[in-house]
Amino acid sequence: MARYIEASCKLCRRESMKLFLKGERCYTDKCAIERRNFAPGQHGRNMARRRKVSDYQVQLREKQKVKRIYGVLEKQFRNYYVRASKKSGVTGENLLQLLETRLDNIIYRLGFAPSRKSARQLVRHRHIRINGKLVDIPSYQVCPGEEISVKQPSRELGLVLSTIERRGKQETVSWLSVDYKSQSGKLLEIPTREGIPIIAQEQLIVELYSK
Secondary structure, eight states, X not given: OOOOOSOHHHHHHHHTSOOOOSGGGGGSTTSHHHHOOSOSSTTGGGGGXXXXXXXXXXXXXXXXXXXXXXXXXXXXXXXXXXXXXXSSSOXXXXXXXXXXXXXXXXXXXXXXXXXXXXHHHHHHTTOXXXXXXXXXXXXOBOOTTOEEEEOGGGTTOHHHHHHHHHHTXXXXXXXXXXXXXXXXXXXXXXXXXXXXXXXXXXXXXXXXXXX
């Protein structure tokens, strides 16, 4: 399966904001945005001087930003949009709900991994169970009531323990419950837009794909 293998920090610099792709590094002075807050590439410093920005460019950058936050590629992201557009309700909110209930994102939100990329690796390496059964598909769509847990032999992994130690004191989102002692959590309900803590104008993405 295709995946992005270039430097993650370039993505944050291109979007001119922190996408929190590298876990704890994003909260330190080593963050690329703190050191070089301009787009990557030979002409990166000059991109901010461009006078006119078209509506298409604004919509495209919003789509790229959200796609990169969740770590999905273009074809997969468009498939999520198609699914969201076929559901009842607001398409933009439906899109974010589908992305938020991916298994790798749930692992990240629960605080078992420092980033979505690390969470994806945990799933791929078969460290995660859902309702007691091993699941190794990061894009697995978690349903309300399903229990997500780190399997018993993997609960001593340094990555998991260090992340819990750092993030265990933080309040998790309201639509998840978590027990750090047993390294398990549960999706209580599908999140509303107000409960999804990302800065995004999802309506711009809908406008882009609706053309």
